[in-house]
Amino acid sequence: MPHEIVKEELSVLARAIDRLDASAPATAPSETAVVEELEHLRDTLREGAKTEDRGALLQQWDRQSALLRQLRSAERPPEVDTASPYFAHLRLREDDAEQDILLGKTTRLLPELPIVDWRNAPISRVFYRYRQGEEYEEEIAGRVRTGVVAARRAVTIRDRRLQRIEAPEGVFHADGAEPDGWRRLAIERPRLAGGEGAALRAHEVAAGQHGRLRSGMPGFHRRADKHLPDIASLIDPAQFDLITRPSSGFVVIRGTAGSGKTTVALHRIAYLAYEEPAVDSSDTLVIVFSSALRDYVSHVLPALNVTRVQVRTFHEWAAEQCRRLFPRLPRQIREHVPAVVHRLKLHPALRVALERQVARAPGPPTAEQVIDDWASVLTHADPLSEVLAREAPDAFTPEQIRQACAWSRDRHDELAAWWGGEPGITAELDEEDEPLLLRAWQLRGGALPGRGGRTLRYRHIAIDEVQDFSPLEVQVLLDCLDERRSITLAGDTQQHIVDAGGFTSWADFLADLGLEGTAVSTLSVSYRCTGEIATFARGVLGDLAADEPPPLTVRSGPPVELFRFTDHGACVAWLADALKELVAQEPLASVAVLTASRELSALYHRGLATSEVPRLRHVQHQEFTFTPGVDVTEIEQVKGLEYDYVVLVEVSTSHYPDTPAARRRLHVGATRAVHQLWLTSVGTPAVPVRTASAG
DSSP, X not given: OOOHHHHHHHHXXXXXXXXXXXXXXXXXXXXXHHHHHHHHHHHHHHTOOOHHHHHHHXXXXXXXXXXXXXXXXXXXXXXXXTTSOOSEEEEEEETTEEEEEXXXXXXXXXXXXXXXXXXXXXXXXXXXXXOTXXXXXXXXXXXXXXXXXXXXXXXXXXXTEEEEEEETTEEEEEOTTSTTSEEEEOOOOOOOOSOTTTTOOEEOOOTTSTTOOOSSOOXXXXXXXXXXXXXXXXXXXXXXXHHTSOSSSEEEEEEOTXXXXXXXXXXXXXXXXXXXXXXXXXXEEEEESSHXXXXXXXXXXHHXXXXXXXXXXXXXXXXXXXXXXXXXXXXXXXXXXXXXXXHHHHSTHHHHHHHXXXXXXXXXXXXXXXXXXXXXXXXXXXXXXXXXXXXXXXXXXXXXXXXXXXXXXXXXXXXXXXXXXXXXXXXXXXXXXXXXXXXXXXXXXXSOBOGGGOBOOBSEEEESSGGXXXXXXXXXHHTTBOTTOOEEEEEOGGGOOOGGGOOOOXXXXXXXXXXXXXXXXXXXXXXXXXXXXXXXXXXXXXXXXXXXXXXXXXXXXXXXXXXXXXXXXXXXXHHHHHHHHHHHHOTTOEEEEXXXXXXXXXXXXXXXXXXXXXXXXXXXXXXXXXXXXXXXXXXXXXTTOOEEEEEEOOOBTXXXXXXXXXXXXXXXXXXXXXXXXXXXXXXXXXXXXXXXXXX
């Protein structure tokens, strides 16, 4: 005979389905009669109704139209999916009385078996916060309820059939091969374990070295403050060769995730500063892709005893220069830009269009002339079409160019009205306008002016994650170098997530910059990820993988596992239990729960917060603390960072279709993990990986 728990859950499901079938929701009000009445009124008005009747007919038209709008806009509660009506069963005991509550994705108050929405029903907090056998005390519907959790079970229901039960007493799985149709699984519950501090590294200056980098690396130690996750404990020969290259000229570094590109770029600055102390000054500039990377690098360099170097995102740097050079332009940045405009302004052909504009329209190197150059390129479709037809004939259709130029003309008209002081007019720039303006200044007047009448020149520039910058942005920086032309470019085409940026390959990128023939050095050892994670990440890339042979790894770890669920609520409950256990066992562990969208991040953060997961943070604008705990955020925000543990949420085909952009994005998320990687999916999984036991 089946176990008592199995019989009980089969009975609960049968009763729930019977009551759902018996209490089907009332049919939504039909629009048919209202539409027919409107058509009748329209025909009457068209056929020449009497003058004295038209007023009354128009009033009827207005009433029926309002009713139709109300019917179409009214929010109707979602119906319970009878194929999978709930994912959890909670039994509460209060004053010797028991109550069964089912958790699902929508609320349906069935007699004696209410189904509640896990996201907003107050009673669901008991399921997420307490375990079976624990006493609870929660304020629900204005009164404090106390009792004991008599049963807390996760269930998997598909096509109205109970397939799996997870309870403290055991895991039960429907199995037609067994005499009673059920099998009790002897499995160990999946755990995140063994990786605490894998991503926690802090630089410790060895005695007698005065903090300067010499032929080897100073020692390292672990600490709770995780500001230095990427520093490798040893510099390998390939990295050391790049670090110690001569100070003049170009160093271009490519390498897979975790191969030490950022480490090399920053240690190269420390090495150059050791050889020439003047390098450690504001004349050295580190440009990074995001504010999170800026914060990370800003803590790495002082640990290398480099304290005066500027560390900026490109937008921060470019905005500062534009405020200085173009004081009449607005400082507000526009948040929403049409995709075609965004892509056009980042396209490498815009550099050629600016060059043609400057050659065609002689003028002084003034801010007013540069603004005119910038506006002329973006607002005149014919000359822009000529450049694009020659430089990138398949990049934009004629209609897309016309649309982009029309949008830019409208924005320029707003700017002119704003300059003219028209009331109620606001003006904004696009973030992509900044490099265009700076490049136009360089073409018109040569070098950018610095402060105090000096020319803006840098002794050394390092650009990290260069694959996500446009060639025009990099060109602006190149032309700010002094005569030594000392620059370090570090990047990985496999982590390219800004598709509009114009980066397609190293060869094309360097050609766009006029640097054909520049040697690209490859780092072939991945120090961050285990062999299991690196193999999975490479499999995600498929034919996009750029490394032949695959990169080497230096250690192995737990397998990459995929856990499938019927609902996000079930996934949240399961994940909350695992995270609470991990935080209790490994208080210094760093965990990233990564999603594909802000909406999913908010959903999972809210669910995990309801479950009272300790040290939980919702990172929305790259405000990382770099301390132990659980960060919930989107993949784009953690680019360049690393964690002991990573959970990639909802790796389904709806969020990660089989496109190059989605595959690179998933690759970036996976390679943030140092020790262990989990994946979850409610929809159809987008990745080929062994499915582990879960909901």
